Amino acid sequence: MTVFLSQIMNGIQNGVIYASLGLAIVLIFRTTGILNFAQGEMALFSTYVTWELTRLGLPVWLAIIVSMILAFIGGALIERIVIRPFEQSSPLVLVIVTIGLFLAFNALAQLFFGVEAKALPRAYPDRNWLIGGVSLRSDTLVLIAVLAVECLLLWALLQRTKVGLALRAVASNADSARLLGVSAATMLMLGWGLAAALGCLAGALVVPTTSGLTAGSMQGILVFAFAGVALGGFDSPIGAVVGGLIIGIADALTRQYVPALAGIEIIVPFGLILVVLLLRPQGLFGHVKVERV
């Protein structure tokens, strides 16, 4: 029982990490209709910026806030400079552009920050409580709390504000939104900026819980984050969270209980996705497009 609960805890710990990045992926998809494969590497690069700021003497929490602001500006500029010229292109072209961004940011990170692992300190004390033999880490608690606040703010922004309405409208029908007075250009930049800032926060909170920051830090996470989003539904923030958690827990339990799959545990979460998508192509929480003409 203890082993089982410990593995669930591990799964949750990883799951919230996938969910944090998944949330950024959902945000860009919801607001611009693009699947951003570079989300992980953008987070990687901005986490290096966080690290650089701590090296300059900023306290970690301040470094995180400053790098989130820089990431927001960077994300908005990427939309304006890199994505905008492909506005009229097919979704396939945009996928290739974001994969190009993925490679570019990874290469830039190695170029500017070298290949050896960087240690990024935690913004909070590292604690570990034993509750009935199951260990509960402060890492897990902080990640869950931050994720919960992010979800709440994101929901409030998208569902309860005028800007959120405009963001969703542009994603759904940019021409109509513009005829109603919404500046689509501003909204697209805003969506990318917000997602980049969320990705930065995810990276800066995740890296201290790992063995250090390297150019490969985000790649495994990105794959699982995408898996979680596919499971939960590409347009649903709640889906990103639930999907990320399911993937994290399924992965942890497989590692513990199915030794036959050692080394290829990844097929369990992906098998799960296959089944869900066969039964519910829009994902667990995704929406179907309703259209009648």
Added chain:
Amino acid sequence: MSLLEVRSLRAGYGPVEVLRGIDFHVDEGEVVVILGANGSGKTTTLRALSGMVETSGEVVFDGRSIAGARPEQVAQAGVAHVPQGRGTVTDLTVEENLRLGAYTRRDKEVGTDLERWYEMFPRLAERRQQQAGGMSGGEQQMLAIARAMMARPRLVLLDEPSLGLAPLITQGLFRTLGDMNRDLGTSMLVVEQNATLALAIATRGYVLETGEIVVEGTATELAGNDDVRKAYLGI
């Protein structure tokens, strides 16, 4: 001075010129109709006014030039555009579509207006929380018109509101447009193929043929014009 004054307006798509220099105007409180067959350039005319296609020429709205302005700037200036095909934001609910219509407003009376348009179009009230894309064509046309009015515009551009709708629904729609013009004084520019209904609510009109205006006059004059009667009234 007219509310909307258009002089030598040209527009097209790439090398193809569709509008070959047209002049027209809409005075405050008028309903002006532009009649034209399929492909004559009606949609292009409205898209040119809203800054959605490459144009040259003069477009003066309320004393200010809006030639070359972006669609969102034209909307902010007080021009609402009900596009061909209705432009429903399908992923939003009916109510969210209506609230989006008020995007350019800064006042606190959006809720009051919302109730007023629900009263005018009870079908929309029944479906306020439904995804807008799931409604019938007629309901989506009502939504598009109510959404345009939520902006409290000075001028509404309507692109073939009758397209794809049953005759009875179209009649109701035009009656509503006429009421709105009379009660609120909102000026309208309607482009249509359905001359009977459009001329019934219009003050004046123009006939557009392959990108040029060939006839203009009061609604009564147009309804009596032999060419118009042959081409658009089927008489």
